[in-house]
Amino acid sequence: MTATMTKRVSYDIGCMKSLRKLPDRVALKFMDMMTRYMSDPSANGLNLETVEGSKDSSIKSLRVDQGYRAIAFEVGRDIMFVHVNEHDKAYRWAAGRRVKLDPETNRIRVIEEVDAVTEPVVIQAPAAPRLFERVPDARLRALGVPEEELPAVRNIPTIEAMEGAEDRFDPLTYQILYAVAAGYEDEEIKTLAGVGGERDAEAQTPVADLTFGQLIETEQSRQTIFIPDSEAELRRVFEEGLEGWRVFLHPEQRKIAYRDYNGAVLVRGGAGTGKTVVAMHRAKHLADQIQEDPTQAGRRVLLTTFTTSLAHDIDANLRTLCPAHLDARPPRIEVINLDRWVSQFLKRKSFAREVAFFGEARDRLDEVWRSVFDDHELPEGLSEPFVRAEWAKIVQAKGVADQRSYLKASRAGRGTPLDRKKRAVLWDIFADYRARLISEGLAEPDDAYREATEILNSEAPNLPYAAVIVDEAQDMGEQAFRLIRAIVPETPSGDRNSLFIVGDAHQRIYGRRASMSACGINVRGRSKQLRLNYRTTQEIRAWAVSVLEGVSVDDLDEGTDTLRGYVSLMRGAAPLLVGCKTEAEELEGLVAWLRGLPADRIRLSDIGVLCARKADVERVHGALRAAGIETVLLQSGADDRAVPGVRITTMHRAKGLEFFAVAIPFLSNTAFPPPGVLRAAVDAADREDIVIQYRSLLHVAATRAKQALRISWSGAATSLCDTALLNAAALG
Numbered sequence: 001m002t003a004t005m006t007k008r009v010s011y012d013i014g015c016m017k018s019l020r021k022l023p024d025r026v027a028l029k030f031m032d033m034m035t036r037y038m039s040d041p042s043a044n045g046l047n048l049e050t051v052e053g054s055k056d057s058s059i060k061s062l063r064v065d066q067g068y069r070a071i072a073f074e075v076g077r078d079i080m081f082v083h084v085n086e087h088d089k090a091y092r093w094a095a096g097r098r099v100k101l102d103p104e105t106n107r108i109r110v111i112e113e114v115d116a117v118t119e120p121v122v123i124q125a126p127a128a129p130r131l132f133e134r135v136p137d138a139r140l141r142a143l144g145v146p147e148e149e150l151p152a153v154r155n156i157p158t159i160e161a162m163e164g165a166e167d168r169f170d171p172l173t174y175q176i177l178y179a180v181a182a183g184y185e186d187e188e189i190k191t192l193a194g195v196g197g198e199r200d201a202e203a204q205t206p207v208a209d210l211t212f213g214q215l216i217e218t219e220q221s222r223q224t225i226f227i228p229d230s231e232a233e234l235r236r237v238f239e240e241g242l243e244g245w246r247v248f249l250h251p252e253q254r255k256i257a258y259r260d261y262n263g264a265v266l267v268r269g270g271a272g273t274g275k276t277v278v279a280m281h282r283a284k285h286l287a288d289q290i291q292e293d294p295t296q297a298g299r300r301v302l303l304t305t306f307t308t309s310l311a312h313d314i315d316a317n318l319r320t321l322c323p324a325h326l327d328a329r330p331p332r333i334e335v336i337n338l339d340r341w342v343s344q345f346l347k348r349k350s351f352a353r354e355v356a357f358f359g360e361a362r363d364r365l366d367e368v369w370r371s372v373f374d375d376h377e378l379p380e381g382l383s384e385p386f387v388r389a390e391w392a393k394i395v396q397a398k399g400v401a402d403q404r405s406y407l408k409a410s411r412a413g414r415g416t417p418l419d420r421k422k423r424a425v426l427w428d429i430f431a432d433y434r435a436r437l438i439s440e441g442l443a444e445p446d447d448a449y450r451e452a453t454e455i456l457n458s459e460a461p462n463l464p465y466a467a468v469i470v471d472e473a474q475d476m477g478e479q480a481f482r483l484i485r486a487i488v489p490e491t492p493s494g495d496r497n498s499l500f501i502v503g504d505a506h507q508r509i510y511g512r513r514a515s516m517s518a519c520g521i522n523v524r525g526r527s528k529q530l531r532l533n534y535r536t537t538q539e540i541r542a543w544a545v546s547v548l549e550g551v552s553v554d555d556l557d558e559g560t561d562t563l564r565g566y567v568s569l570m571r572g573a574a575p576l577l578v579g580c581k582t583e584a585e586e587l588e589g590l591v592a593w594l595r596g597l598p599a600d601r602i603r604l605s606d607i608g609v610l611c612a613r614k615a616d617v618e619r620v621h622g623a624l625r626a627a628g629i630e631t632v633l634l635q636s637g638a639d640d641r642a643v644p645g646v647r648i649t650t651m652h653r654a655k656g657l658e659f660f661a662v663a664i665p666f667l668s669n670t671a672f673p674p675p676g677v678l679r680a681a682v683d684a685a686d687r688e689d690i691v692i693q694y695r696s697l698l699h700v701a702a703t704r705a706k707q708a709l710r711i712s713w714s715g716a717a718t719s720l721c722d723t724a725l726l727n728a729a730a731l732g
């Protein structure tokens with residue numbers, strides 16, 4: 001070779017998958033060759049060789065070591081690796097392959113042309129059915145299966161045979177076939193595979209003229225082809241395991257995360273659709289922009305969550321996605337839960353009161369209420385818990401500051417009506433409570449948010465934030481969102497890329513609620529939805545959705561949300577539903593189930609037992625320990641999966657986690673929702689809210705399971721989700 005044009009090297013998902021099957025030393029050698037080439041292409045050239053007798057002259061082989069070869073396509077300045085295997089197998093694999101530019105799906109396909117005549121005939125009984133026998137060619141073609149692959153597709157006998165022959169098919173073809181075999185509708189399949197969407201408005205090139213170099217860069221191609229930007233990125237992807245989300249985003253996910261917006265964006269999607277993944281990529285994208293733009297030096301992205309544990313997890317994941325942004329001084333991304341952010345901010349502003357987030361400080365709030373109730377008479381028919389709920393849900397949640405506003409405040413959703421006189425009496429109580437809080441040096445979280453918002457609005461301090469990204473938005477209230485808006489206020493010059501909010505109201509488990517527009521956040525025209533569940537099997541997803549049947553859910557703004565079109569690609573067993581006579585029997589059954597899980601495939605740390613109450617956690621813990629099963633009680637900190645043991649924790653804590661197998665015990669009608677929680681309901685409407693919250697909680701817990709879900713109860717099952725139990729019984 002004379003010309004030393006630097007090549008752009010990429011890897012398709014098939015190459016990544018074949019790497020995983022190689023002996024470590026071979027995989028390491030390949031990775032080492034690739035990273036060295038990327039660091040200095042001229043010093044570490046790649047000796048690509050032509051593959052004799054191949055159908056496509058651009059197909060090349062690369063010697064990894066004596067016994068192994070990598071297969072790549074070299075087109076123009078691109079080298080795309082597609083397979084690595086033992087010498088003979090690699091050549092055999094390469095023999096019939098070629099690349100096909102496929103403007104229909106906006107991708108590069110790697111297909112094997114099967115010569116129908118020379119293809120060895122699989123010996124089958126003459127009448128043996130074929131998997132796609134009843135699926136017309138026209139349908140497969142319309143979904144994106146290339147003509148050339150149809151003969152091979154026609155030969156597939158069973159879904160298992162197809163799974164075993166995954167690397168025979170183009171990665172996109174495989175996804176489409178899998179979905180067809182699993183019985184998905186065409187529209188669903190298009191969503192799953194990211195085909196058939198609208199072409200980008202900005203794409204100028206006429207479809208037919210797209211080149212390899214252009215097609216490899218499309219959002220669709222990035223679902224299956226990885227083009228590292230730097231040696232460091234390549235090294236990280238190799239080292240961190242080849243977990244899909246870091247590399248292969250769904251075209252929808254990529255489109256949402258990697259573009260500019262003229263205002264706040266809201267991203268919704270059912271459990272496991274990759275909302276957190278998208279939030280992380282968004283942070284990376286915005287931090288990349290900051291890094292590249294000298295006028296933004298010193299600025300950063302704030303990625304905030306509701307819970308501490310999710311903030312920890314995100315921080316750890318971002319350290320594998322884009323460590324340089326977190327390690328930079330000052331960092332270009334800051335990950336912190338909002339309570340913590342507000343505490344730190346107020347501390348810097350010398351706010352003197354202690355914010356009662358939890359623990360002892362919350363007990364002190366109870367004492368203050370006690371003293372207030374001692375000195376006031378309640379209006380007829382109203383209880384102390386009612387007054388406290390009114391305070392929390394109306395006065396604090398909406399930021400009501402004076403009696404006039406309270407008299408006018410909308411109490412939509414609250415069950416017990418209050419006339420003007422009662423409201424006036426209540427306001428005296430609230431005003432007294434507020435005064436006592438201040439004199440005790442205490443503040444509630446909503447006070448802290450409000451205080452911080454006021455400081456920001458009046459002082460307009462020069463905060464370093466270029467943008468705020470919010471995860472778990474469904475659990476944050478109005479005051480939190482007003483604060484978030486104040487951190488990155490809309491300016492006369494616009495609101496570009498300022499706010500990126502992700503959440504799912506189906507998973508609201510803390511009883512807070514905010515509508516974006518009521519908080520001064522306008523997401524009109526910038527509301528996005530993710531539909532493909534990457535975590536859970538179709539069976540578990542369907543069951544978890546039926547738990548919420550009939551519940552009306554908001555869209556985090558003024559409208560309603562649905563889980564229509566929400567699908568998963570994986571299939572598996574139906575959830576296991578086990579009704580027992582006694583609790584002892586239930587626990588015995590749980591132990592037997594745990595013991596029956598295949599230990600060679602599932603690590604104990606990938607099993608979660610999720611309970612409604614802390615006391616239940618303790619009981620399960622006792623039973624498993626007595627049975628000699630290793631356990632880990634998960635509290636609020638991060639879950640270090642290197643520590644062995646079945647995870648036992650609360651359903652609330654489980655949000656943000658995922659397990660191969662999940663058991664949810666104690667779903668009897670006397671235990672779920674916990675009776676204490678129901679007793680505290682102040683009226684019928686409040687009771688209804690609690691019931692919905694617990695249905696959401698069960699939905700969250702069930703959607704933590706990737707492959708196996710076991711639901712159990714003793715005595716009568718909870719009436720909370722009759723339909724779900726019936727549905728599952730039908731499935732089972």
Ligand SMILES: Nc1ncnc2c1ncn2[C@@H]1O[C@H](COP(=O)(O)OP(=O)(O)OP(=O)(O)O)[C@@H](O)[C@H]1O
Pocket residue numbers: 243244245248249250253269270271272273274275276277278504507533534535655656658703
């Ligand atoms: N493009 C992708 N490729 C492979 N895996 C993905 C992709 N996107 C998401 N995942 C995986 O799917 C799972 C769910 O992702 P994530 O936690 O971001 O979803 P979520 O919508 O935030 O979930 P939830 O609302 O239930 O907390 C994770 O294991 C994640 O790694």
